[in-house]
Amino acid sequence: MNIEFGPELESFRQEVAAFLDTAPTPAIREAGRKTTSVFAPFEQAIAWQKILNAKGWAAPAWPKEYGGTGWSVEQRYIFAEECRRRQLPPLLPNCLQMVGPMLIDLGTEEQKRKHLPLILSGDVYWTQGYSEPNAGSDLASLQCAAVSDGDDYIINGSKIWTTLAHHSNRMFMLVRTDKTGKKQEGITFLLLERTDYPGMDIRPIIGLDGFPEQCEVFFDNVRVPKSGRVGAENDGWSVAKHLLKHERGGSAASPALLHNIARIRDAAKTTLSPFGGALADDPVFQRDLGELEADILSYRHFEQLAISGHPMVRDAAYPSMNKTMNSELSQRVSIMMTRVSGVETVPLQLEALTVGSNVAPLGTDFDLIAMPYYLNTRATSIYAGTNEVQRDLIARTVLAANR
Amino acid sequence: MDFLFTEEQTMLRDSVARYLDKTYDFDARQALLRSEAPYSKAAWSQFAELGVLALPFPEDVGGLGGSVTDLVPVAEVFGAHLTVEPWAFALTLAGGALTAAGNHAAARKHLADLVSGTRIGAFAYDEHRGIAAPAQIAMTATPSGDGFVLNGEKRLVFGAAEAGFMVVAARAAGQAGDAQGLVLLLVDPRAAGITMTPFRTQDGRSAAHVRFDKVGVAGADVLAKDAHDLIAKLISDAILVLAAEAVGAMTALLRITGAYATTRKQFGVAIGTFQTVAHRLADMKIAHAKAYASLMYSTALAEAGRLTARDVSVLKAQVGKMGRSIAEAAVQTHGGVGMTDELSVGHYLKRVLAFEAMFGAPDYHFRKIGSSAA
Numbered sequence: 001m002n003i004e005f006g007p008e009l010e011s012f013r014q015e016v017a018a019f020l021d022t023a024p025t026p027a028i029r030e031a032g033r034k035t036t037s038v039f040a041p042f043e044q045a046i047a048w049q050k051i052l053n054a055k056g057w058a059a060p061a062w063p064k065e066y067g068g069t070g071w072s073v074e075q076r077y078i079f080a081e082e083c084r085r086r087q088l089p090p091l092l093p094n095c096l097q098m099v100g101p102m103l104i105d106l107g108t109e110e111q112k113r114k115h116l117p118l119i120l121s122g123d124v125y126w127t128q129g130y131s132e133p134n135a136g137s138d139l140a141s142l143q144c145a146a147v148s149d150g151d152d153y154i155i156n157g158s159k160i161w162t163t164l165a166h167h168s169n170r171m172f173m174l175v176r177t178d179k180t181g182k183k184q185e186g187i188t189f190l191l192l193e194r195t196d197y198p199g200m201d202i203r204p205i206i207g208l209d210g211f212p213e214q215c216e217v218f219f220d221n222v223r224v225p226k227s228g229r230v231g232a233e234n235d236g237w238s239v240a241k242h243l244l245k246h247e248r249g250g251s252a253a254s255p256a257l258l259h260n261i262a263r264i265r266d267a268a269k270t271t272l273s274p275f276g277g278a279l280a281d282d283p284v285f286q287r288d289l290g291e292l293e294a295d296i297l298s299y300r301h302f303e304q305l306a307i308s309g310h311p312m313v314r315d316a317a318y319p320s321m322n323k324t325m326n327s328e329l330s331q332r333v334s335i336m337m338t339r340v341s342g343v344e345t346v347p348l349q350l351e352a353l354t355v356g357s358n359v360a361p362l363g364t365d366f367d368l369i370a371m372p373y374y375l376n377t378r379a380t381s382i383y384a385g386t387n388e389v390q391r392d393l394i395a396r397t398v399l400a401a402n403r
Numbered sequence: 404m405d406f407l408f409t410e411e412q413t414m415l416r417d418s419v420a421r422y423l424d425k426t427y428d429f430d431a432r433q434a435l436l437r438s439e440a441p442y443s444k445a446a447w448s449q450f451a452e453l454g455v456l457a458l459p460f461p462e463d464v465g466g467l468g469g470s471v472t473d474l475v476p477v478a479e480v481f482g483a484h485l486t487v488e489p490w491a492f493a494l495t496l497a498g499g500a501l502t503a504a505g506n507h508a509a510a511r512k513h514l515a516d517l518v519s520g521t522r523i524g525a526f527a528y529d530e531h532r533g534i535a536a537p538a539q540i541a542m543t544a545t546p547s548g549d550g551f552v553l554n555g556e557k558r559l560v561f562g563a564a565e566a567g568f569m570v571v572a573a574r575a576a577g578q579a580g581d582a583q584g585l586v587l588l589l590v591d592p593r594a595a596g597i598t599m600t601p602f603r604t605q606d607g608r609s610a611a612h613v614r615f616d617k618v619g620v621a622g623a624d625v626l627a628k629d630a631h632d633l634i635a636k637l638i639s640d641a642i643l644v645l646a647a648e649a650v651g652a653m654t655a656l657l658r659i660t661g662a663y664a665t666t667r668k669q670f671g672v673a674i675g676t677f678q679t680v681a682h683r684l685a686d687m688k689i690a691h692a693k694a695y696a697s698l699m700y701s702t703a704l705a706e707a708g709r710l711t712a713r714d715v716s717v718l719k720a721q722v723g724k725m726g727r728s729i730a731e732a733a734v735q736t737h738g739g740v741g742m743t744d745e746l747s748v749g750h751y752l753k754r755v756l757a758f759e760a761m762f763g764a765p766d767y768h769f770r771k772i773g774s775s776a777a
Contacts, residue, residue: 001406001408003709291765291773294717294769294772297717297721305699321689324685325693
C-alpha cells in the first residue's frame with residue numbers, strides 16, 4: 001500500500017492552479033457557474049477547450065503522440081480536481097472522451113490524421129447517433145439503414161438523443177447494413193464529416209429543464225462516403241462496445257460531486273431551518289448530508305483504486321458499476337441541492353440561466369441552478385445504457401462467478 | 404499509488420486461510436457454538452503459531468514489529484470464516500494499550516503472554532447503550548494515593564471472562580463529554596469487587612458485562628493518563644480491523660448468494676434469471692465495491708499515518724451500512740432457508756450488525772461527517 005502523492009505532484013498542482021486561476025475568461029467562469037448538466041454551455045465550453053488546447057491540456061488522457069499531456073493518472077486526477085474546485089465548465093465529452101479515444105484505438109491512420117487534430121482544437125464537434133425511437137436500452141435492435149452504393153452508403157431512418165446535434169458539424173453513428181443475421185452482427189460504425197448533408201434534418205428537443213440539449217435527426221436518402229467507416233462493414237457493434245467503455249468508466253467524477261457537497265454545505269449556512277437557526281446546524285440535515293458525502297467518498301476511494309490500476313478494473317462489471325455509482329450519486333446530490341433551495345426552486349428562470357444574460361437571478365446562484373440541475377440529472381440513470389441495463393450486466397458477473 | 408498487499412502480507416493471509424479452510428468451516432463453527440467453550444483454544448494456539456498474535460507488536464516482547472494495517476488482510480479471512488475468537492479486540496485494543504504504555508513492567512509481561520498465546524487480554528470501554536467517542540466515557544476512577552478506585556459498569560467486554568488481564572478506560576476527572584480526565588488502567592479480571600455477567604453475542608463471540616465495586620488499582624498499574632487521544636487511536640485501529648472482518652464477511656455473502664441464485668430453481672428457472680433478483684445481486688456487488696474501496700483506501704491512509712477521525716467515520720459508517728444492506732439482501736435472496744440457523748447467511752448478518760452497532764452506529768458517524776467540512 002502506498003498513498004503518498006509526493007512533492008513533485010504538489011508542485012504540479014501549483015502549476016495547474018496558477019494557470020486555472022488566470023486563463024479562463026469571465027464568460028467561461030459564468031458558464032461554469034451556470035452548468036446544470038454533464039454538458040456545459042456549448043459556446044463557452046468550446047472557448048475553454050481552445051484555451052486549454054493552446055496550453056496542450058485539452059486531452060490529458062490521450063497518448064502524448066496524439067496531443068495528450070503525458071500526465072500520470074494521479075496528475076490527471078489532480079487536474080480534474082483543480083478544475084472542479086474552480087467550478088470551471090467541464091469540456092464536452094463526445095469528442096475528447098469518446099470518438100477521439102476510439103479513433104486512437106481503432107481508426108485508420110488517415111482517419112486519425114484527419115480527425116484528431118480538429119477534435120483537439122475544438123474546431124469540430126461530434127454528436128453521437130446511437131439511439132433510435134425504438135432502440136434505446138436495446139440498442140442492437142436499431143433500424144436506421146445504410147445501403148451500399150458504390151463508394152457511398154445511402155442512409156434512411158432516424159436517430160434520437162443526439163446530444164447537441166444542433167451545434168455539431170460531425171456525427172458518429174451506428175447504422176444497420178444487414179438485416180439477415182443476429183441483430184448485433186449487421187451493424188456498421190460510420191463517421192459523418194458533415195451534419196448538413198442533403199436529406200439530413202436536425203430538430204432540437206426541449207428537455208425537462210427548458211433547454212434544447214438533445215435532438216432528433218432524420219435521414220432521407222442521405223449519401224455519405226464509405227471512407228468514414230470505422231472497422232469492417234457489419235462489425236460496428238464491437239466498435240460501439242469499445243467506445244462505451246470510454247463513456248462509462250475511467251473518469252474522475254468524484255471531484256465534481258465533492259465540489260457540489262461543498263456548495264451545499266455553504267448554501268445551508270445561510271438557509272433558515274424551519275425549526276429556527278441555520279439549516280447547516282439542523283441535526284437531520286447534517287446526518288443526511290453526511291450520509292451522502294460518505295457515499296461519495298467511498299466512490300472516490302473506488303475511483304482512486306481504479307486509477308491506481310487495481311485488479312478490480314479488469315472485472316467485466318467495472319464500467320457498469322462506475323456508471324451506476326456516479327449517476328446515482330449525481331442524482332442524490334441534485335436532490336440535496338433542491339432540498340436546500342426549497343421554495344426558491346419554484347420560479348422558472350431560463351433567461352437568468354443563459355450565459356451573458358442581463359437578467360439577474362431571483363435568488364442566489366445556487367438557487368438558480370438547483371432545479372434545472374435536478375431536472376437534467378434525471379437523465380444520468382437513463383443515458384449511456386439505463387441503470388437497469390447496467391445492473392443486468394453487473395448481476396451477470398455475480399452469477400457467472402458461480403457457473 | 405497502489406492499494407495492494409505486500410508479498411509477506413499475502414503469504415500470511417494465505418496460510419491463515421489454508422488453516423481455517425481445513426479446520427474452521429461452517430459446520431465446525433456450528434459445533435463450537437453448541438459446545439460450552441467460549442472459543443476454540445486450539446485455533447487460538449494456531450493463531451499464535453502462525454504469527455498472527457505477534458504481528459503488530461514490538462520485537463522485544465516476541466512480536467514481529469508490524470502494524471495494525473498488517474492485520475487487515477488476515478482480518479478479511481477471519482471475517483469470511485466468521486471466527487469467534489476475540490483476537491481483533493485483544494490485539495488492537497488491549498494489546499494496543501499495553502504497547503502504548505512503552506517500558507511499563509506489567510504491560511511488558513502481559514504483552515509477551517498475549518504474543519505467545521498463553522493468555523488473552525480484554526478491553527473494557529463500552530457503557531450504557533454504547534459509546535461512540537471516548538469523551539463520552541462516564542465510569543469513574545476516583546484518585547486514591549498514586550492509584551485509583553473504580554466504580555461502575557463496563558458493558559460488552561469481549562473475552563472478559565477468559566482474559567488474563569483487562570485494560571479499563573475510565574474517567575478520573577470531569578464529566579461525560581469532556582476529552583480531559585480519561586485514564587487507562589490495568590486490572591486483574593479476578594480482582595476483588597469485580598462481578599461479571601458473561602454471555603455469548605448474537606454473532607457467536609464471548610463477552611461479558613463487568614461491574615466494578617470499589618476496585619482498587621495501584622499506581623504501578625496506571626497505563627496512561629490524559630488518555631483521550633490514545634483511546635481514540637486504539638478505537639480507530641479496532642474499527643479498521645473489524646471493518647476488514649466485516650468486508651471479508653460481505654465478500655463471502657456476495658459469493659454465497661450469487662451461487663445460490665445460480666442453482667436455486669423456481670418456476671423452472673434459476674432465480675438469478677429474474678430481474679428483481681439479479682438487480683438485488685447487482686446492488687450487493689455495488690455496495691461491496693464501495694465498502695471494499697473505503698477499506699483499502701483507509702488502510703493505505705493508516706499506513707501512511709494520515710488516517711483522520713473523519714476518515715474513520717466514513718469507513719465505520721459505510722461498512723456498517725453496506726454490510727447491513729448486503730446481508731439483508733442475502734437473507735431475502737435465500738428465502739425461507741435463509742431464515743434458518745443451519746445456513747451461514749444469517750450468521751453473517753449477525754456479524755455485520757454487531758459491527759454496525761459498535762463504536763458509534765452509522766447515524767452518529769454520518770452526522771459527524773455532515774457537521775464538519777473536510
